[in-house]
Amino acid sequence: MLRTHTCGELTKDHAGQDVSVCGWVDSYRDHGGLVFIDLRDRYGLIQIVFDPNECPDAHKVAGTLRSEDVIRVDGHVKLRGEGLVNPNIATGEIEIRTHVLTVLNKSKTPPFEPTGENMPNEELRLKYRYVDLRRPQLQEAMILRHKLCKATRDYFDQNGFLEVETPMLGKSTPEGARDYLVPSRVHPGSFYALPQSPQLYKQLLMVGGLDRYFQIARCFRDEDLRADRQPEFTQIDVEMSFVEQEDILTTIDGLIGHLVREIRGEEIQLPLPRLTYADAMERFGSDKPDMRFGMELIDCGEIAAACGFGVFSKTIENGGRVRGINAKGAAEKYSRKMIDELTAWVGDYGAKGLAFFRVKEGKLDSPIAKFFSDEHQQAIIDKLGGENGDLLFFVADKGSVTSAALGALRNRLAKELKLYDPRTLNVLWVVEFPLYSWSEEDNRWQAEHHPFCYPNAADLDKFDTDPGSMRAQSYDLVCNGYEAASGSVRVHDPAVQQKIFDFIGIKEEEAEERFGFLLNALRYGAPPHAGIALGLDRWVMMFLANDNIRDVIAFPKTQKAADQMTEAPSRVDTHQLRDLHIKTDLPTEA
RNA sequence: GGCCCUGUAGCUCAAUUGGUUAGAGCGCCGGACUGUCGAUCCGGAGGUUGCGGGUUCAAGUCCCGUCGGGGUCGCCA
Numbered sequence: 001m002l003r004t005h006t007c008g009e010l011t012k013d014h015a016g017q018d019v020s021v022c023g024w025v026d027s028y029r030d031h032g033g034l035v036f037i038d039l040r041d042r043y044g045l046i047q048i049v050f051d052p053n054e055c056p057d058a059h060k061v062a063g064t065l066r067s068e069d070v071i072r073v074d075g076h077v078k079l080r081g082e083g084l085v086n087p088n089i090a091t092g093e094i095e096i097r098t099h100v101l102t103v104l105n106k107s108k109t110p111p112f113e114p115t116g117e118n119m120p121n122e123e124l125r126l127k128y129r130y131v132d133l134r135r136p137q138l139q140e141a142m143i144l145r146h147k148l149c150k151a152t153r154d155y156f157d158q159n160g161f162l163e164v165e166t167p168m169l170g171k172s173t174p175e176g177a178r179d180y181l182v183p184s185r186v187h188p189g190s191f192y193a194l195p196q197s198p199q200l201y202k203q204l205l206m207v208g209g210l211d212r213y214f215q216i217a218r219c220f221r222d223e224d225l226r227a228d229r230q231p232e233f234t235q236i237d238v239e240m241s242f243v244e245q246e247d248i249l250t251t252i253d254g255l256i257g258h259l260v261r262e263i264r265g266e267e268i269q270l271p272l273p274r275l276t277y278a279d280a281m282e283r284f285g286s287d288k289p290d291m292r293f294g295m296e297l298i299d300c301g302e303i304a305a306a307c308g309f310g311v312f313s314k315t316i317e318n319g320g321r322v323r324g325i326n327a328k329g330a331a332e333k334y335s336r337k338m339i340d341e342l343t344a345w346v347g348d349y350g351a352k353g354l355a356f357f358r359v360k361e362g363k364l365d366s367p368i369a370k371f372f373s374d375e376h377q378q379a380i381i382d383k384l385g386g387e388n389g390d391l392l393f394f395v396a397d398k399g400s401v402t403s404a405a406l407g408a409l410r411n412r413l414a415k416e417l418k419l420y421d422p423r424t425l426n427v428l429w430v431v432e433f434p435l436y437s438w439s440e441e442d443n444r445w446q447a448e449h450h451p452f453c454y455p456n457a458a459d460l461d462k463f464d465t466d467p468g469s470m471r472a473q474s475y476d477l478v479c480n481g482y483e484a485a486s487g488s489v490r491v492h493d494p495a496v497q498q499k500i501f502d503f504i505g506i507k508e509e510e511a512e513e514r515f516g517f518l519l520n521a522l523r524y525g526a527p528p529h530a531g532i533a534l535g536l537d538r539w540v541m542m543f544l545a546n547d548n549i550r551d552v553i554a555f556p557k558t559q560k561a562a563d564q565m566t567e568a569p570s571r572v573d574t575h576q577l578r579d580l581h582i583k584t585d586l587p588t589e590a
Numbered sequence: 591g592g593c594c595c596u597g598u599a600g601c602u603c604a605a606u607u608g609g610u611u612a613g614a615g616c617g618c619c620g621g622a623c624u625g626u627c628g629a630u631c632c633g634g635a636g637g638u639u640g641c642g643g644g645u646u647c648a649a650g651u652c653c654c655g656u657c658g659g660g661g662u663c664g665c666c667a
Contacts, residue, residue, distance in 0.1 A: 081625080
């Protein structure tokens with residue numbers, strides 16, 4: 001070992017001891033005589049002193065040290081004198097008086113200072129990720145991520161689960177996200193797919209009698225990125241046999257309680273609250289409602305139908321909905337210009353307009369208030385619980401548009417109005433999702449969750465009569481407005497599975513070709529089973545009150561799924577392609 | 591695929607809305623300094639304003655294209 005102690009672990013209890021420490025030069029202060037260095041490792045900072053009278057050789061070299069040089073210092077720990085304590089760092093009561101300085105490696109001037117006051121732009125941070133990773137915030141994220149994985153493994157181990165690895169090179173299946181494909185050299189023209197999730201493998205593990213499985217599994221989806229989505233991400237994947245929905249919910253309640261305890265040292269109220277999908281959509285306009293604050297969506301259909309404002313009444317006549325939200329006390333915080341900006345913004349969600357009223361002296365104040373009688377104004381105020389100073393917003397449109405627009409507006413307003421503490425973890429279950437939805441684009445029914453999800457027992461006979469109303473035995477865990485986990489009771493009856501494939505337009509032949517291994521497995525004694533997968537990266541984000549997934553991944557990719565540091569993806573040699581029997585067909589360059 | 595934001599010194603930003611030689615802080619280089627801790631003081635270097643084209647007497651600024659980064663809608667069983 002090159003060191004006896006880390007920089008951060010030294011305290012005044014070490015005073016008088018000879019120690020060796022290693023690390024990066026965080027800053028240097030050269031007084032011509034005395035030279036001071038703040039030495040950094042992932043455990044903290046410690047001040048090193050070079051005194052020309054004590055260590056003339058080391059002092060000479062110390063004058064040449066620069067930011068991010070890697071050094072080793074042998075010396076002794078000394079209490080700082082009266083008035084020399086630095087309260088800004090944990091080791092501020094002590095310092096190391098140097099005996100020997102060893103320069104382990106010089107550094108070029110770094111492109112940015114990892115602990116500097118200026119936060120460089122993310123592109124540069126990603127290009128020099130190894131420098132950025134020295135930043136304490138990023139190290140904190142990596143440490144928290146490790147703790148979360150550790151606590152997860154402990155919890156499942158204590159509860160009799162086995163961690164089993166499943167293949168990365170698998171079979172491409174239709175439905176779902178776009179696959180990342182891997183060409184096979186020994187099977188010309190054939191491809192593996194990287195897993196979008198270990199979904200089918202974990203079901204097969206249940207058929208295989210493993211009974212309780214979990215895995216911290218890497219998953220790949222070739223879809224467009226978002227602030228909370230990376231092309232490769234990590235799931236805490238879980239599956240159990242001989243269980244019902246309730247057992248999964250209880251097991252994951254226990255996991256969340258364990259994680260919050262281990263990571264935050266806090267207790268979370270269990271069982272976690274539950275909300276049906278229908279209630280979530282009605283009250284919050286979202287299947288992943290952020291419930292750290294209220295501002296629920298209120299239906300104003302009756303008032304809208306009766307009022308003299310054509311936009312409202314015609315929407316109701318045409319089968320649409322008029323719903324509103326109340327931004328308490330926000331009337332003076334949003335100018336007309338800002339509201340115009342919000343109006344344009346809800347357009348992204350399909351809303352053609354955004355009506356607003358300020359509640360002022362018990363009446364509505366707005367350019368459109370004149371279309372509402374005193375009676376209707378009062379009805380609106382009563383309906384939304386309006387008080388003077390409140391700002392009311394309304395969207396009149398198709399039901400789905402009112403949900404999307406007001407759901408998004410609710411989140412935005414709450415963030416801007418700071419209606420919650422960002423460190424709060426508000427976790428709940430959303431249950432009873434619809435099983436199938438009609439795809440206008442493909443002109444067919446499609447699985448809302450995935451095609452292996454078991455219908456509610458009571459709805460099993462509705463395939464032919466009213467498939468849109470069938471509810472699934474599926475459940476999402478929602479935290480702070482993020483989908484934090486998703487799962488379902490699986491189909492274990494091959495006849496039902498066949499029926500589902502048939503229903504969503506996968507013909508028997510195709511089902512056999514694509515999913516034959518699963519259908520076959522179900523015919524050889526498949527136990528009833530159910531499972532769930534948690535988004536690990538998102539949980540790390542939420543524990544850190546961060547809203548950028550790249551900040552919780554050591555080497556993340558940009559929005560175009562590129563790695564700025566390695567420059568992946570990249571062209572490959574033509575003979576590599578030849579081995580794989582691949583010819584590229586690129587768009588011609590202009 | 592659509593919409594929006596963004597690119598100026600190594601880094602973070604500015605440039606009086608089209609008008610002299612593109613500035614500042616930090617960093618970097620040199621010098622001074624024995625208790626600093628975001629050290630201080632003195633001096634210095636550093637720019638094809640992402641790239642290409644256009645408009646104009648004149649472009650960092652306006653227009654078109656393109657590349658990179660970010661946000662978002664679609665997409666993500």
